[in-house]
Structure formats: structure tokens, C-alpha cells
Amino acid sequence: MNRHLSSQDVCAWLSGNHTPELQQHVLGCAVCQAELDRLGQALTQFRGTVRQWSEQQHNGEVKLTASAGGWRHLRWACAAMAACLLVSVSVIWRGNQPPAGGATAADAALLAQVDQQVSRAVPSPMEPLMNLVSWEGAGSTETGTVKTK
Numbered sequence: 829m830n831r832h833l834s835s836q837d838v839c840a841w842l843s844g845n846h847t848p849e850l851q852q853h854v855l856g857c858a859v860c861q862a863e864l865d866r867l868g869q870a871l872t873q874f875r876g877t878v879r880q881w882s883e884q885q886h887n888g889e890v891k892l893t894a895s896a897g898g899w900r901h902l903r904w905a906c907a908a909m910a911a912c913l914l915v916s917v918s919v920i921w922r923g924n925q926p927p928a929g930g931a932t933a934a935d936a937a938l939l940a941q942v943d944q945q946v947s948r949a950v951p952s953p954m955e956p957l958m959n960l961v962s963w964e965g966a967g968s969t970e971t972g973t974v975k976t977k
Contacts, residue, residue: 833854838864842868
């Protein structure tokens with residue numbers, strides 16, 4: 829191996845996942861050995877510092893105390909929940925209300941238009957053909973006889 833260790837190789841070495849080729853390079857390269865030793869010492873010092881700090885913070889006794897701030901948070905949570913409940917009830921209540929008068933008139937107009945289209949004897953594109961035919965009979969287009977003009 830001609831090159832020095834990459835950052836991935838260093839991470840693999842420090843985590844214990846190294847290949848025989850990587851191990852052979854480290855044993856033969858003083859620069860890479862020095863780099864790995866320096867990083868290993870830094871990690872060891874960091875671990876020691878963290879453990880020392882942790883021991884200083886922990887005195888072996890845990891105290892649980894109720895604070896007035898806890899009740900304040902509970903009151904805010906209850907108020908927020910009540911507000912959400914009021915909003916959801918109003919949305920549901922408005923959804924169950926009958927439509928306003930303007931909507932009823934629009935619905936009636938739409939139904940009249942649909943009724944007009946459905947009650948036609950023939951579709952509107954065929955109406956010019958109806959002018960070519962005259963109906964005789966009892967006024968009903970379904971029972972009369974057809975005569976051409």
C-alpha cells in the first residue's frame with residue numbers, strides 16, 4: 829500500500845474493523861502509526877474527561893420535587909385542549925346546519941335545468957330534424973303517426 833490512510837481507513841482502524849492489508853501498512857508506516865496513536869490518545873483523554881465530569885455531576889442522590897411551574901404547564905395544556913375542543917365542536921356543528929337560502933335557490937335552478945334537458949323528446953343537436961317531421965295524433969309524441977313534409 830503506497831498511500832497513507834484515508835479518513836475512512838482511520839475510522840475503520842479505531843473501531844477495530846481493519847483488513848490485513850491495512851494492518852500491514854500501519855506496521856510499516858511510521859507516519860500512519862503516529863497519526864493513529866495521536867487520535868487514540870485524544871479519544872482516551874476525552875473518555876476520561878467525560879467519565880470524570882459525569883461522576884462530579886452525580887452525587888448518588890436523586891431528589892424529586894414538585895414545582896409550581898409544573899402546574900402552570902398543566903393549566904396551559906388544559907386551556908389549549910379546551911380551545912381545540914371548542915373549535916372542533918363548532919366545525920362539526922356548522923357542518924350539520926342546513927344550507928342558506930341562496931344555496932336553495934341555486935339548487936332549484938339547477939334541478940329545473942336538468943329537468944328541462946331530461947324532458948326533451950330528442951337531444952338538442954337533433955332538433956333541426958324534428959322540423960322535417962310533423963306529428964299527428966292525440967298530442968302525445970309517443971302515440972301519434974309520423975308524416976314527412
